[in-house]
Amino acid sequence: MRSLRSRPETVLLAALAALLAFAAPVSAQVGTEVLAQQSLRPYWYVFIAYSLAWLLLVGWMFSIGRRMRGLEHGGTGDRDA
């Protein structure tokens, strides 16, 4: 098994992915009575905005990691420039 030391992107990816789960319970701090009186639409907007942010960042990291692995295994690393 390769050590975590040689795969820092794995550690960072895991940490960033955990944030997605953390961003979800927006409504946790609001009581159910208040929730029942409000539309859930703004909560969805907040949830989508935070989820998209972390998905884009995790996707970017994953993309760099994939290109790095490609190079390390003798490929071209999908050179984009």
Next chain:
Amino acid sequence: MSLTRIRWMAMVLGVLGVAGVLVLHWLVFFWVGTERTMGIVQRIFYVHVPSAWVTFLAFGITALCGAAYLWLRDERLDWAAQSAAEGGLVFGAIMLTSGPLWAAYAWGTPWTWEPRLTLTLLMWFVFLGYFLVRASAEDRLAGKRMAAVIGVLGALLIPLVHVSVLWFPSLHPQPVVLNIDEGPTLDSDMLITLMVGLLAFTLIFFSIVIFRYGLEHLRYQHALETRDQPRAA
């Protein structure tokens, strides 16, 4: 600088950035008060503004490194410019998706072709062009130089984006932190949360950009190794 050292720098900054992001989420969802007029949807502010800040920072770094590359022709400056530009595109995409989500609720429409939004979108496309030029140029060196020029010209839009809301008041709010006349007009709790967001996003940005710089370093090493290998035929 060795690849191992680059990776460790990225790792350290990344861990600090993730810790900052965890604190930011706690502040956003459990500590800071809800804004009276817009309600819960205003919490998008804490991801929208930091991503905008990092986008401008990234494109600024791209311009500086691009200009320095044109002058010194040091490949490492091009690697840094390219890495920062890629980060700018990602954080720009976060800014350009979180903003319309907020606007869809606060303004009743996700997008209007008002100066700040239009200029920001234009800037994002200019930096997309930065990569298209690099990828499409037959002469790789010429592609790098043209991209560096595009990076420098694209960054000229940064101050324009900032002053656009002052020169052409529209639906987009006026600056609440970089307000020259009155200073920050935000509530202190909101300002603290925003500052934590700015710090966390900046750390995450530098972490991933250094990691991305490592990719260019690896490509360079790979190219050297390939060149040095004896030819079979």
